[in-house]
Amino acid sequence: MSKICFVVASPLTVKAFLLGPLALLEGDELVVVADLTTGETIHGVPFGTRCHPVRIERKISPLRDLWALVGLFRFMRRERFDLVCSQTPKAGLLAMLAARAAGVPLRIHTFTGQVWATRRGFSRAMLKALDRITAWCSTEVLIDSPSQRAFLLGERVVDARRSRVIEDGSVSGVDTSRFRPDAVRRLAMRERLGVADSEFVIVFVGRMCVEKGVLELLEAFKSLHSAHPDTRLVLVGPDEEGIVPTVRDVEGVLVCGYTDRPEEYLVAADVFCLPSHREGFGSVIIEAAACGVPGIGSRVYGICDAIVDGETGLLHAVRDPADLMRCLTTLVEDGALRARLGSQALERARTRFSSERVVGAFVQHLRGRLAGA
Numbered sequence: 001m002s003k004i005c006f007v008v009a010s011p012l013t014v015k016a017f018l019l020g021p022l023a024l025l026e027g028d029e030l031v032v033v034a035d036l037t038t039g040e041t042i043h044g045v046p047f048g049t050r051c052h053p054v055r056i057e058r059k060i061s062p063l064r065d066l067w068a069l070v071g072l073f074r075f076m077r078r079e080r081f082d083l084v085c086s087q088t089p090k091a092g093l094l095a096m097l098a099a100r101a102a103g104v105p106l107r108i109h110t111f112t113g114q115v116w117a118t119r120r121g122f123s124r125a126m127l128k129a130l131d132r133i134t135a136w137c138s139t140e141v142l143i144d145s146p147s148q149r150a151f152l153l154g155e156r157v158v159d160a161r162r163s164r165v166i167e168d169g170s171v172s173g174v175d176t177s178r179f180r181p182d183a184v185r186r187l188a189m190r191e192r193l194g195v196a197d198s199e200f201v202i203v204f205v206g207r208m209c210v211e212k213g214v215l216e217l218l219e220a221f222k223s224l225h226s227a228h229p230d231t232r233l234v235l236v237g238p239d240e241e242g243i244v245p246t247v248r249d250v251e252g253v254l255v256c257g258y259t260d261r262p263e264e265y266l267v268a269a270d271v272f273c274l275p276s277h278r279e280g281f282g283s284v285i286i287e288a289a290a291c292g293v294p295g296i297g298s299r300v301y302g303i304c305d306a307i308v309d310g311e312t313g314l315l316h317a318v319r320d321p322a323d324l325m326r327c328l329t330t331l332v333e334d335g336a337l338r339a340r341l342g343s344q345a346l347e348r349a350r351t352r353f354s355s356e357r358v359v360g361a362f363v364q365h366l367r368g369r370l371a372g373a
Helices: 011-024 062-079 089-102 121-137 146-154 183-193 214-227 262-266 283-290 321-333 335-352 355-370
Strands: 003-007 029-034 050-053 083-087 106-111 140-143 200-205 231-236 253-257 271-274 295-298 313-316
Touching: 003 011, 003 062, 003 089, 011 029, 011 083, 011 355, 029 062, 062 089, 083 089, 083 355, 089 106, 089 121, 106 121, 106 355, 140 146, 140 355, 183 262, 200 214, 200 262, 200 283, 214 231, 214 321, 231 262, 262 283, 271 283, 271 321, 283 295, 283 335, 295 321, 313 321, 313 335, 321 335
Parallel strands: 003 029, 003 083, 029 050, 083 106, 106 140, 200 231, 200 271, 231 253, 271 295, 295 313
Antiparallel strands: none
């Protein structure tokens, strides 16, 4: 039996990415460390998994971060883990520093995108240096897309010998029993949204903020809607930057807020759109694909692994509303192409990104490392 610790900042990360691995690792001694100080709880973890609270804030806070680092170090030194795994930037930095100092023999961090990729000047240099420290403190880093690994190697953040991508990418794959085509659910959701079956629906699911490309999407949609009045844009996700008040009066746009059931919206879509400025992999693109929905995304690392341009969707130039408009118009006007891309996206999601395949390979990799492979 091995003693394994997973460190994240938010309990939501556990729900999104770790429930599968925790279930397959049942039989080992498992501990999940997360920020539970706000009263949040972690639901769904296997029986016997311990949850340990450490306040890990998303934003930089030197004193609180130092206190979290000390708490993690003391906890890890006392518990004597065989393996510590971390995800998300802040949790990764603190966990890998603490685990190295505590003498944990195996330390694995998973990179899922870089905040500094779109930054400039001192902010970029500082955040990039912190990622280098995370990688240096790790015995191995996992990266959730091949193009992101190439980016990190080019930026000299990770070492080729101690970094790898599991299978074809993604952190936890897609639950194909949950995300699947369903004509009945499609009609039901469209009825809830007040959208006719004949109308063309574009869905965005994610944080509503500038770096997710929401402003470019809105600009492109305004032009699209002028030419094709039967189009609708459905925005699903938390409004992190006060964008909602500026779009409520935009004709054809529906704002739905946060949901823990994105599959209900994705199955109602004709096209899924994620015009991010940066992305680690774009898991929601694969979730849409598993519903038989083709994707449109920006040509940035991560997304170009989730969408095969011209085969499972279309890629557009980043921060370019005109090019995004071109892609949207193509799929609105060419139903045969849209159907072909959706069918191929579905097949690719099921065969290469199912949660069984991705999570199974991740757990097998961890067991191999614990066995000395």
